[in-house]
Amino acid sequence: xxxxxxxxxxxxxxxxxxxxxxxxxxxxxxxxxxxxxxxxxxxxxxxxxxxxxxxxxxxxxxxxxxxxxxxxxxxxxxxxxxxxxxxxxxxxxxxxxxxxxxxxxxxxxxxxxxxxxxxxxxxxxxxxxxxxxxxxxxxxxxxxxxxxxxxxxxxxxxxxxxxxxxxxxxxxxxxxxxxxxxxxxxxxxxxxxxxxxxxxxxxxxxxxxxxxxxxxxxxxxxxxxxxxxxxxxxxxxxxxxxxxxxxxxxxxxxxxxxxxxxxxxxxxxxxxxxxxxxxxxxxxxxxxxxxxxxxxxxxxxxxxxxxxxxxxxxxxxxxxxxxxxxxxxxxxxxxxxxxxxxxxxxxxxxxxxxxxxxxxxxxxxxxxxxxxxxxxxxxxxxxxxxxxxxxxxxxxxxxxxxxxxxxxxxxxxxxxxxxxxxxxxxxxxxxxxxxxxxxxxxxxxxxxxxxxxxxxxxxxxxxxxxxxxxxxxxxxxxxxxxxxxxxxxxxxxxxxxxxxxxxxxxxxxxxxxxxxxxxxxxxxxxxxxxxxxxxxxxxxxxxxxxxxxx
Amino acid sequence: xxxxxxxxxxxxxxxxxxxxxxxxxxxxxxxxxxxxxxxxxxxxxxxxxxxxxxxxxxxxxxxxxxxxxxxxxxxxxxxxxxxxxxxxxxxxxxxxxxxxxxxxxxxxxxxxxxxxxxxxxxxxxxxxxxxxxxxxxxxxxxxxxxxxxxxxxxxxxxxxxxxxxxxxxxxxxxxxxxxxxxxxxxxxxxxxxxxxxxxxxxxxxxxxxxxxxxxxxxxxxxxxxxxxxxxxxxxxxxxxxxxxxxxxxxxxxxxxxxxxxxxxxxxxxxxxxxxxxxxxxxxxxxxxxxxxx
Numbered sequence: 001x002x003x004x005x006x007x008x009x010x011x012x013x014x015x016x017x018x019x020x021x022x023x024x025x026x027x028x029x030x031x032x033x034x035x036x037x038x039x040x041x042x043x044x045x046x047x048x049x050x051x052x053x054x055x056x057x058x059x060x061x062x063x064x065x066x067x068x069x070x071x072x073x074x075x076x077x078x079x080x081x082x083x084x085x086x087x088x089x090x091x092x093x094x095x096x097x098x099x100x101x102x103x104x105x106x107x108x109x110x111x112x113x114x115x116x117x118x119x120x121x122x123x124x125x126x127x128x129x130x131x132x133x134x135x136x137x138x139x140x141x142x143x144x145x146x147x148x149x150x151x152x153x154x155x156x157x158x159x160x161x162x163x164x165x166x167x168x169x170x171x172x173x174x175x176x177x178x179x180x181x182x183x184x185x186x187x188x189x190x191x192x193x194x195x196x197x198x199x200x201x202x203x204x205x206x207x208x209x210x211x212x213x214x215x216x217x218x219x220x221x222x223x224x225x226x227x228x229x230x231x232x233x234x235x236x237x238x239x240x241x242x243x244x245x246x247x248x249x250x251x252x253x254x255x256x257x258x259x260x261x262x263x264x265x266x267x268x269x270x271x272x273x274x275x276x277x278x279x280x281x282x283x284x285x286x287x288x289x290x291x292x293x294x295x296x297x298x299x300x301x302x303x304x305x306x307x308x309x310x311x312x313x314x315x316x317x318x319x320x321x322x323x324x325x326x327x328x329x330x331x332x333x334x335x336x337x338x339x340x341x342x343x344x345x346x347x348x349x350x351x352x353x354x355x356x357x358x359x360x361x362x363x364x365x366x367x368x369x370x371x372x373x374x375x376x377x378x379x380x381x382x383x384x385x386x387x388x389x390x391x392x393x394x395x396x397x398x399x400x401x402x403x404x405x406x407x408x409x410x411x412x413x414x415x416x417x418x419x420x421x422x423x424x425x426x427x428x429x430x431x432x433x434x435x436x437x438x439x440x441x442x443x444x445x446x447x448x449x450x451x452x453x454x455x456x457x458x459x460x461x462x463x464x465x466x467x468x469x470x471x472x473x474x475x476x477x478x479x480x481x482x483x484x485x486x487x488x489x490x491x492x493x494x495x496x497x498x499x500x501x502x503x504x505x506x507x508x509x510x511x512x513x514x515x516x517x518x519x520x521x522x523x524x525x526x527x528x529x530x531x532x533x534x535x536x537x538x539x540x541x542x543x544x545x546x547x548x549x550x
Numbered sequence: 551x552x553x554x555x556x557x558x559x560x561x562x563x564x565x566x567x568x569x570x571x572x573x574x575x576x577x578x579x580x581x582x583x584x585x586x587x588x589x590x591x592x593x594x595x596x597x598x599x600x601x602x603x604x605x606x607x608x609x610x611x612x613x614x615x616x617x618x619x620x621x622x623x624x625x626x627x628x629x630x631x632x633x634x635x636x637x638x639x640x641x642x643x644x645x646x647x648x649x650x651x652x653x654x655x656x657x658x659x660x661x662x663x664x665x666x667x668x669x670x671x672x673x674x675x676x677x678x679x680x681x682x683x684x685x686x687x688x689x690x691x692x693x694x695x696x697x698x699x700x701x702x703x704x705x706x707x708x709x710x711x712x713x714x715x716x717x718x719x720x721x722x723x724x725x726x727x728x729x730x731x732x733x734x735x736x737x738x739x740x741x742x743x744x745x746x747x748x749x750x751x752x753x754x755x756x757x758x759x760x761x762x763x764x765x766x767x768x769x770x771x772x773x774x775x776x777x778x779x780x781x782x783x784x785x786x787x788x789x790x791x792x793x794x795x796x797x798x799x800x801x802x803x804x805x806x807x808x809x810x811x812x813x814x815x816x817x818x819x820x821x822x823x824x825x826x827x828x829x830x831x832x833x834x835x836x837x838x839x840x841x842x843x
Binding site for chain 2: 325
């Protein structure tokens, strides 16, 4: 892969990694034996681990100039591998924390393995590790194909991918040491946040420069969504994470926001992380891989426009529905609630556009588990966006808030929608990237599909039941006007559901492991000889490129 | 670039754009979607008119219903208190004997007491009141500070070794660590204390050690635990002759207790619970023991 870089690009890589190692040395010196110092060591090790392959191929011959007439897929391949590695890590941590809720002794009496530290390793592992890598990889794939342009940079895609993964590693290792900002989904501390800003701005520049090179007159819908994802996540991340470290050698910082404003900024961030990270980005994925796999045109371009602008505009307003019945002023809550209701139709328009695109291809849905992954993902997208708007209505929220219903809602979204659309896209992407006829085993794709569906349903139904029972137990009064149940009573009632959700999560993890094996065997298989020249910016014959193995 | 074409499945035209093989149909937005979109907007706009919603500089639109979440909560609290007032009043005025004899009041004690116990006491004493290691069992009739409803109420109100000025105070000194007894003496007293609840332990070969321990006990421990070791509820000294233990009744734990002393803590509840709630809890805890003869 590094052989594909020119010698000046290799020099650039070595200089960048040297600088990174120097930053690590500085951090280690300032932080000494504290978590900041340990993170310095991790940065040094990360830089050295990447420097090794760069230096070992440093004097290899210059790459073939013809490579520039192909799409640039090396970083995407690495990104897919990282996606699956983070999936296994994040989902394993999820099963572990779920099991801890049923059997608290599984923390083994150690500080690093307490629920409070493991829980963000799960959320960061799956959202940012798995989801983020999947978004970066697929976005770089899609922008090239839909623009008929090679990525605008040889080194910068690697910088974005590796820099992003360094951020994820700093985040997760920090949690084990107790480093956290205590902001949900924004736990990483100031230095990791600053690093992510650099990486993310590079990502934005890379993306927009590639789009600027496009040979298509129009920008495809998938790219609108990916652009919204990249741009808005940058804005959210910067605003929510403005903080002042207590010293240059400390991992600890304090946010500049205070009181209820802090809560509002956090949930403006938190909900738009759901919106622009877990929704817009993955809709970009859906809009490319679903029509490609179904071999059908998108149902309606007009519906695409309506749902894109609806989602992009309305989502920005709804964060306050996370703070119903709190110290947040009543009017802010109502505003968030009404925008959440108006958000429903644009959301459903996307799900409907996806499902109606399948008209004329339902026989493929029946026969092809990969396409079925994407079909079910669209259904879950519709279900969880309806549920989200419903739960945002204040009186409904009075029952659901702080209960497992929220957990059910989130997992219907992330297991049913985000993970399934990702797996469907990856099973489409992998044979195309590695130039194979198809996945190593369609049967194993089928096995993965059913494990994922079973796991999602067991998980979501367990949490729906447990959440509604919790909510009802907390608000049931006796005829004498006192609460009927103590909090501990509701915990006892949760116990069987906590076991069921652990089992559901375990099934989902099992499916992911099957997927990893299948991908590994596909990569190892012999490349297909035909079709090599088809997936390129300027195909040999005139006219449009036929869609090859994808 | 290809031109617009007709899709045979849907009967709609494409937009004419193609991206790596992907085309789009120019299908109009379905009427149902537009109607549904309008319905959600009508709902939202109606809500804006009737509820506080939009900011206006330093204030906000109050809405036609003139409602506010703080006012609603305050009213709900007043209403709930009014609903409870009759029986709260009765329980506050009644004596414990009257409460225990009255089935209606005991029903309230059972339901409300269960809830109060679960939310306030169960963390240490467990949900069933049976306690766990280091936290006393409240159902075994072996009371440290007295098991009558009045004594229990007093304990809940002020706590033990708590921040309350009237707290019950009890401290067992660290006899071994602070050098009041040498290790041999600690072992001997432990053997004696253990033998009180385990008569089989007094075998001929141990009788000398136990006797030596008894002498130490009479001079050192009896001040609190009594000559007969049956404890003293005035100072919170437990009965050592039964087989109920707070910190564990094996020889090793008894030695640890004598060596390092003990100072249990129970928080004061008078800041968190109302007198009526404390009275309900005291009756509830008392009834746990009655149900468990």
